Amino acid sequence: MTSIIVVEDESIVRMDIVEMLAAANYNVVAEVxxxxxxxxxxxxxxxxxxxxxxxxxxxxxxxxxxxISKKYNIPILLLTAYSHCEYVEEAKQANIVGYIVKPISEAQLLPAVEIAMRQAQNIAELRFEVDHTKKQMDDRKLVEKAKGILMKQLNLTEEAAYQKLRRKSMDKQVGIEIEASKIIEKLR
Ligand SMILES: [Mg+2]
Structure with missing residues:
Protein backbone atom coordinates (compact mmCIF):
# COMPACT_ATOMS: atom_id res chain seq x y z
CA MET A 1 0.00 0.00 0.00
CA THR A 2 1.39 3.37 -1.01
CA SER A 3 1.98 5.61 2.00
CA ILE A 4 1.45 9.32 1.53
CA ILE A 5 1.93 12.50 3.56
CA VAL A 6 -0.36 15.40 2.71
CA VAL A 7 0.96 18.89 3.43
CA GLU A 8 -1.55 21.70 2.99
CA ASP A 9 -2.31 24.69 5.20
CA GLU A 10 -5.96 25.07 4.23
CA SER A 11 -7.66 22.44 6.31
CA ILE A 12 -10.70 22.04 4.06
CA VAL A 13 -8.54 21.44 1.00
CA ARG A 14 -6.37 19.07 3.02
CA MET A 15 -9.38 17.11 4.23
CA ASP A 16 -10.68 16.81 0.68
CA ILE A 17 -7.39 15.44 -0.58
CA VAL A 18 -7.06 12.99 2.30
CA GLU A 19 -10.59 11.75 1.68
CA MET A 20 -9.99 11.25 -2.04
CA LEU A 21 -6.78 9.36 -1.37
CA ALA A 22 -8.31 7.17 1.32
CA ALA A 23 -11.24 6.33 -0.96
CA ALA A 24 -8.74 5.24 -3.60
CA ASN A 25 -7.04 2.95 -1.04
CA TYR A 26 -3.94 5.04 -0.45
CA ASN A 27 -2.52 5.03 3.04
CA VAL A 28 -2.31 8.62 4.29
CA VAL A 29 0.17 8.31 7.17
CA ALA A 30 0.20 12.00 8.13
CA GLU A 31 -1.52 15.27 7.26
CA VAL A 32 0.15 18.51 8.27
CA ILE A 68 13.59 16.70 2.12
CA SER A 69 15.17 15.89 -1.25
CA LYS A 70 18.66 16.34 0.16
CA LYS A 71 17.91 13.63 2.67
CA TYR A 72 15.53 11.23 0.99
CA ASN A 73 14.60 9.99 -2.45
CA ILE A 74 10.91 10.53 -1.90
CA PRO A 75 8.88 11.82 -4.86
CA ILE A 76 6.98 15.04 -4.22
CA LEU A 77 3.85 16.22 -5.93
CA LEU A 78 3.27 19.96 -5.55
CA LEU A 79 -0.07 21.64 -5.08
CA THR A 80 -0.33 25.11 -6.46
CA ALA A 81 -2.89 27.78 -7.08
CA TYR A 82 -0.59 29.08 -9.78
CA SER A 83 -0.18 27.33 -13.07
CA HIS A 84 2.78 29.55 -13.83
CA CYS A 85 6.15 28.13 -14.60
CA GLU A 86 7.94 30.42 -12.16
CA TYR A 87 8.30 27.62 -9.63
CA VAL A 88 9.33 24.92 -12.06
CA GLU A 89 12.85 26.27 -12.43
CA GLU A 90 13.23 26.74 -8.70
CA ALA A 91 12.00 23.24 -7.99
CA LYS A 92 14.38 21.42 -10.29
CA GLN A 93 16.86 20.40 -7.61
CA ALA A 94 14.15 18.78 -5.53
CA ASN A 95 12.49 15.41 -6.19
CA ILE A 96 9.41 17.08 -7.61
CA VAL A 97 7.65 14.76 -10.01
CA GLY A 98 4.62 16.85 -10.84
CA TYR A 99 2.21 19.66 -10.12
CA ILE A 100 -1.47 19.70 -9.40
CA VAL A 101 -3.25 22.97 -9.94
CA LYS A 102 -6.00 23.94 -7.53
CA PRO A 103 -8.93 23.52 -7.21
CA ILE A 104 -8.22 19.84 -6.89
CA SER A 105 -10.55 17.24 -8.31
CA GLU A 106 -10.43 13.49 -8.00
CA ALA A 107 -10.05 13.21 -11.76
CA GLN A 108 -6.89 15.25 -11.49
CA LEU A 109 -5.43 14.00 -8.23
CA LEU A 110 -5.54 10.24 -8.66
CA PRO A 111 -3.87 10.01 -12.09
CA ALA A 112 -1.21 12.47 -10.91
CA VAL A 113 -0.48 10.26 -7.90
CA GLU A 114 -0.31 7.17 -10.09
CA ILE A 115 2.04 8.80 -12.57
CA ALA A 116 4.21 10.14 -9.74
CA MET A 117 4.55 6.67 -8.26
CA ARG A 118 5.39 5.12 -11.61
CA GLN A 119 7.96 7.82 -12.31
CA ALA A 120 9.56 7.30 -8.92
CA GLN A 121 9.80 3.59 -9.67
CA ASN A 122 11.47 4.32 -13.02
CA ILE A 123 13.95 6.66 -11.38
CA ALA A 124 14.80 4.06 -8.74
CA GLU A 125 15.38 1.45 -11.44
CA LEU A 126 17.51 3.82 -13.44
CA ARG A 127 19.61 4.65 -10.39
CA PHE A 128 20.14 0.98 -9.73
CA GLU A 129 21.21 0.44 -13.33
CA VAL A 130 23.65 3.35 -13.24
CA ASP A 131 25.19 2.10 -9.99
CA HIS A 132 25.47 -1.37 -11.42
CA THR A 133 27.13 -0.16 -14.61
CA LYS A 134 29.54 1.98 -12.65
CA LYS A 135 30.55 -0.98 -10.51
CA GLN A 136 31.10 -3.09 -13.61
CA MET A 137 33.35 -0.41 -15.04
CA ASP A 138 35.27 -0.05 -11.78
CA ASP A 139 35.70 -3.83 -11.55
CA ARG A 140 36.97 -3.94 -15.10
CA LYS A 141 39.56 -1.28 -14.34
CA LEU A 142 40.78 -3.25 -11.32
CA VAL A 143 41.09 -6.43 -13.37
CA GLU A 144 42.99 -4.61 -16.12
CA LYS A 145 45.38 -3.11 -13.60
CA ALA A 146 45.98 -6.40 -11.77
CA LYS A 147 46.49 -8.15 -15.08
CA GLY A 148 49.17 -5.62 -15.99
CA ILE A 149 50.93 -6.19 -12.67
CA LEU A 150 50.94 -9.97 -13.12
CA MET A 151 52.20 -9.67 -16.68
CA LYS A 152 55.12 -7.59 -15.52
CA GLN A 153 55.93 -9.51 -12.35
CA LEU A 154 55.65 -13.00 -13.79
CA ASN A 155 56.44 -12.17 -17.38
CA LEU A 156 53.09 -13.53 -18.56
CA THR A 157 51.03 -12.88 -21.65
CA GLU A 158 47.83 -10.96 -21.14
CA GLU A 159 45.74 -14.10 -21.54
CA ALA A 160 47.89 -16.07 -19.08
CA ALA A 161 47.72 -13.25 -16.56
CA TYR A 162 43.97 -13.15 -16.87
CA GLN A 163 43.66 -16.93 -16.46
CA LYS A 164 45.88 -16.79 -13.38
CA LEU A 165 43.73 -14.07 -11.87
CA ARG A 166 40.58 -15.98 -12.70
CA ARG A 167 41.87 -19.23 -11.23
CA LYS A 168 42.90 -17.52 -8.02
CA SER A 169 39.51 -15.92 -7.56
CA MET A 170 37.77 -19.23 -8.30
CA ASP A 171 39.96 -21.14 -5.86
CA LYS A 172 39.20 -18.61 -3.14
CA GLN A 173 35.60 -18.33 -4.27
CA VAL A 174 35.73 -14.55 -4.38
CA GLY A 175 34.90 -12.15 -7.20
CA ILE A 176 37.69 -11.57 -9.69
CA GLU A 177 37.64 -7.87 -8.81
CA ILE A 178 38.39 -8.70 -5.17
CA GLU A 179 41.39 -10.81 -6.13
CA ALA A 180 42.46 -8.02 -8.49
CA SER A 181 42.31 -5.38 -5.77
CA LYS A 182 44.41 -7.60 -3.49
CA ILE A 183 47.13 -7.81 -6.12
CA ILE A 184 47.03 -4.04 -6.58
CA GLU A 185 47.06 -3.54 -2.82
CA LYS A 186 50.21 -5.65 -2.42
CA LEU A 187 52.13 -3.27 -4.66
CA ARG A 188 51.46 -0.31 -2.42
MG1 LIG B 1 -1.52 27.22 0.94
Missing part, protein backbone atom coordinates in the same frame (compact mmCIF):
# COMPACT_ATOMS: atom_id res chain seq x y z
CA UNK A 33 -0.19 22.22 7.65
CA UNK A 34 3.29 23.65 7.00
CA UNK A 35 6.76 22.86 5.72
CA UNK A 36 8.35 22.43 9.13
CA UNK A 37 5.81 19.83 10.13
CA UNK A 38 6.32 18.17 6.76
CA UNK A 39 10.00 17.67 7.59
CA UNK A 40 9.15 16.11 10.93
CA UNK A 41 6.49 13.84 9.46
CA UNK A 42 8.84 12.73 6.68
CA UNK A 43 11.56 11.82 9.18
CA UNK A 44 9.03 9.87 11.16
CA UNK A 45 7.12 8.05 8.42
CA UNK A 46 9.43 7.91 5.36
CA UNK A 47 6.41 7.86 3.04
CA UNK A 48 6.35 6.65 -0.57
CA UNK A 49 5.03 10.01 -1.74
CA UNK A 50 4.53 13.55 -0.41
CA UNK A 51 1.78 15.80 -1.70
CA UNK A 52 2.81 19.33 -0.79
CA UNK A 53 1.23 22.75 -1.11
CA UNK A 54 3.57 25.56 -2.19
CA UNK A 55 2.17 28.55 -0.30
CA UNK A 56 2.20 27.80 3.39
CA UNK A 57 3.10 29.65 6.60
CA UNK A 58 6.39 29.07 8.48
CA UNK A 59 8.09 27.15 5.70
CA UNK A 60 6.78 27.02 2.14
CA UNK A 61 6.49 23.85 0.12
CA UNK A 62 9.43 24.56 -2.17
CA UNK A 63 11.86 25.06 0.67
CA UNK A 64 10.58 21.97 2.46
CA UNK A 65 10.85 19.97 -0.78
CA UNK A 66 14.47 20.98 -1.23
CA UNK A 67 15.39 20.04 2.33
Missing amino acids: GNGEKALEATDKFRPDLIIMDIKMPKMDGLKASKI
Whole structure:
Protein backbone atom coordinates (compact mmCIF):
# COMPACT_ATOMS: atom_id res chain seq x y z
CA MET A 1 0.00 0.00 0.00
CA THR A 2 1.39 3.37 -1.01
CA SER A 3 1.98 5.61 2.00
CA ILE A 4 1.45 9.32 1.53
CA ILE A 5 1.93 12.50 3.56
CA VAL A 6 -0.36 15.40 2.71
CA VAL A 7 0.96 18.89 3.43
CA GLU A 8 -1.55 21.70 2.99
CA ASP A 9 -2.31 24.69 5.20
CA GLU A 10 -5.96 25.07 4.23
CA SER A 11 -7.66 22.44 6.31
CA ILE A 12 -10.70 22.04 4.06
CA VAL A 13 -8.54 21.44 1.00
CA ARG A 14 -6.37 19.07 3.02
CA MET A 15 -9.38 17.11 4.23
CA ASP A 16 -10.68 16.81 0.68
CA ILE A 17 -7.39 15.44 -0.58
CA VAL A 18 -7.06 12.99 2.30
CA GLU A 19 -10.59 11.75 1.68
CA MET A 20 -9.99 11.25 -2.04
CA LEU A 21 -6.78 9.36 -1.37
CA ALA A 22 -8.31 7.17 1.32
CA ALA A 23 -11.24 6.33 -0.96
CA ALA A 24 -8.74 5.24 -3.60
CA ASN A 25 -7.04 2.95 -1.04
CA TYR A 26 -3.94 5.04 -0.45
CA ASN A 27 -2.52 5.03 3.04
CA VAL A 28 -2.31 8.62 4.29
CA VAL A 29 0.17 8.31 7.17
CA ALA A 30 0.20 12.00 8.13
CA GLU A 31 -1.52 15.27 7.26
CA VAL A 32 0.15 18.51 8.27
CA GLY A 33 -0.19 22.22 7.65
CA ASN A 34 3.29 23.65 7.00
CA GLY A 35 6.76 22.86 5.72
CA GLU A 36 8.35 22.43 9.13
CA LYS A 37 5.81 19.83 10.13
CA ALA A 38 6.32 18.17 6.76
CA LEU A 39 10.00 17.67 7.59
CA GLU A 40 9.15 16.11 10.93
CA ALA A 41 6.49 13.84 9.46
CA THR A 42 8.84 12.73 6.68
CA ASP A 43 11.56 11.82 9.18
CA LYS A 44 9.03 9.87 11.16
CA PHE A 45 7.12 8.05 8.42
CA ARG A 46 9.43 7.91 5.36
CA PRO A 47 6.41 7.86 3.04
CA ASP A 48 6.35 6.65 -0.57
CA LEU A 49 5.03 10.01 -1.74
CA ILE A 50 4.53 13.55 -0.41
CA ILE A 51 1.78 15.80 -1.70
CA MET A 52 2.81 19.33 -0.79
CA ASP A 53 1.23 22.75 -1.11
CA ILE A 54 3.57 25.56 -2.19
CA LYS A 55 2.17 28.55 -0.30
CA MET A 56 2.20 27.80 3.39
CA PRO A 57 3.10 29.65 6.60
CA LYS A 58 6.39 29.07 8.48
CA MET A 59 8.09 27.15 5.70
CA ASP A 60 6.78 27.02 2.14
CA GLY A 61 6.49 23.85 0.12
CA LEU A 62 9.43 24.56 -2.17
CA LYS A 63 11.86 25.06 0.67
CA ALA A 64 10.58 21.97 2.46
CA SER A 65 10.85 19.97 -0.78
CA LYS A 66 14.47 20.98 -1.23
CA ILE A 67 15.39 20.04 2.33
CA ILE A 68 13.59 16.70 2.12
CA SER A 69 15.17 15.89 -1.25
CA LYS A 70 18.66 16.34 0.16
CA LYS A 71 17.91 13.63 2.67
CA TYR A 72 15.53 11.23 0.99
CA ASN A 73 14.60 9.99 -2.45
CA ILE A 74 10.91 10.53 -1.90
CA PRO A 75 8.88 11.82 -4.86
CA ILE A 76 6.98 15.04 -4.22
CA LEU A 77 3.85 16.22 -5.93
CA LEU A 78 3.27 19.96 -5.55
CA LEU A 79 -0.07 21.64 -5.08
CA THR A 80 -0.33 25.11 -6.46
CA ALA A 81 -2.89 27.78 -7.08
CA TYR A 82 -0.59 29.08 -9.78
CA SER A 83 -0.18 27.33 -13.07
CA HIS A 84 2.78 29.55 -13.83
CA CYS A 85 6.15 28.13 -14.60
CA GLU A 86 7.94 30.42 -12.16
CA TYR A 87 8.30 27.62 -9.63
CA VAL A 88 9.33 24.92 -12.06
CA GLU A 89 12.85 26.27 -12.43
CA GLU A 90 13.23 26.74 -8.70
CA ALA A 91 12.00 23.24 -7.99
CA LYS A 92 14.38 21.42 -10.29
CA GLN A 93 16.86 20.40 -7.61
CA ALA A 94 14.15 18.78 -5.53
CA ASN A 95 12.49 15.41 -6.19
CA ILE A 96 9.41 17.08 -7.61
CA VAL A 97 7.65 14.76 -10.01
CA GLY A 98 4.62 16.85 -10.84
CA TYR A 99 2.21 19.66 -10.12
CA ILE A 100 -1.47 19.70 -9.40
CA VAL A 101 -3.25 22.97 -9.94
CA LYS A 102 -6.00 23.94 -7.53
CA PRO A 103 -8.93 23.52 -7.21
CA ILE A 104 -8.22 19.84 -6.89
CA SER A 105 -10.55 17.24 -8.31
CA GLU A 106 -10.43 13.49 -8.00
CA ALA A 107 -10.05 13.21 -11.76
CA GLN A 108 -6.89 15.25 -11.49
CA LEU A 109 -5.43 14.00 -8.23
CA LEU A 110 -5.54 10.24 -8.66
CA PRO A 111 -3.87 10.01 -12.09
CA ALA A 112 -1.21 12.47 -10.91
CA VAL A 113 -0.48 10.26 -7.90
CA GLU A 114 -0.31 7.17 -10.09
CA ILE A 115 2.04 8.80 -12.57
CA ALA A 116 4.21 10.14 -9.74
CA MET A 117 4.55 6.67 -8.26
CA ARG A 118 5.39 5.12 -11.61
CA GLN A 119 7.96 7.82 -12.31
CA ALA A 120 9.56 7.30 -8.92
CA GLN A 121 9.80 3.59 -9.67
CA ASN A 122 11.47 4.32 -13.02
CA ILE A 123 13.95 6.66 -11.38
CA ALA A 124 14.80 4.06 -8.74
CA GLU A 125 15.38 1.45 -11.44
CA LEU A 126 17.51 3.82 -13.44
CA ARG A 127 19.61 4.65 -10.39
CA PHE A 128 20.14 0.98 -9.73
CA GLU A 129 21.21 0.44 -13.33
CA VAL A 130 23.65 3.35 -13.24
CA ASP A 131 25.19 2.10 -9.99
CA HIS A 132 25.47 -1.37 -11.42
CA THR A 133 27.13 -0.16 -14.61
CA LYS A 134 29.54 1.98 -12.65
CA LYS A 135 30.55 -0.98 -10.51
CA GLN A 136 31.10 -3.09 -13.61
CA MET A 137 33.35 -0.41 -15.04
CA ASP A 138 35.27 -0.05 -11.78
CA ASP A 139 35.70 -3.83 -11.55
CA ARG A 140 36.97 -3.94 -15.10
CA LYS A 141 39.56 -1.28 -14.34
CA LEU A 142 40.78 -3.25 -11.32
CA VAL A 143 41.09 -6.43 -13.37
CA GLU A 144 42.99 -4.61 -16.12
CA LYS A 145 45.38 -3.11 -13.60
CA ALA A 146 45.98 -6.40 -11.77
CA LYS A 147 46.49 -8.15 -15.08
CA GLY A 148 49.17 -5.62 -15.99
CA ILE A 149 50.93 -6.19 -12.67
CA LEU A 150 50.94 -9.97 -13.12
CA MET A 151 52.20 -9.67 -16.68
CA LYS A 152 55.12 -7.59 -15.52
CA GLN A 153 55.93 -9.51 -12.35
CA LEU A 154 55.65 -13.00 -13.79
CA ASN A 155 56.44 -12.17 -17.38
CA LEU A 156 53.09 -13.53 -18.56
CA THR A 157 51.03 -12.88 -21.65
CA GLU A 158 47.83 -10.96 -21.14
CA GLU A 159 45.74 -14.10 -21.54
CA ALA A 160 47.89 -16.07 -19.08
CA ALA A 161 47.72 -13.25 -16.56
CA TYR A 162 43.97 -13.15 -16.87
CA GLN A 163 43.66 -16.93 -16.46
CA LYS A 164 45.88 -16.79 -13.38
CA LEU A 165 43.73 -14.07 -11.87
CA ARG A 166 40.58 -15.98 -12.70
CA ARG A 167 41.87 -19.23 -11.23
CA LYS A 168 42.90 -17.52 -8.02
CA SER A 169 39.51 -15.92 -7.56
CA MET A 170 37.77 -19.23 -8.30
CA ASP A 171 39.96 -21.14 -5.86
CA LYS A 172 39.20 -18.61 -3.14
CA GLN A 173 35.60 -18.33 -4.27
CA VAL A 174 35.73 -14.55 -4.38
CA GLY A 175 34.90 -12.15 -7.20
CA ILE A 176 37.69 -11.57 -9.69
CA GLU A 177 37.64 -7.87 -8.81
CA ILE A 178 38.39 -8.70 -5.17
CA GLU A 179 41.39 -10.81 -6.13
CA ALA A 180 42.46 -8.02 -8.49
CA SER A 181 42.31 -5.38 -5.77
CA LYS A 182 44.41 -7.60 -3.49
CA ILE A 183 47.13 -7.81 -6.12
CA ILE A 184 47.03 -4.04 -6.58
CA GLU A 185 47.06 -3.54 -2.82
CA LYS A 186 50.21 -5.65 -2.42
CA LEU A 187 52.13 -3.27 -4.66
CA ARG A 188 51.46 -0.31 -2.42
MG1 LIG B 1 -1.52 27.22 0.94
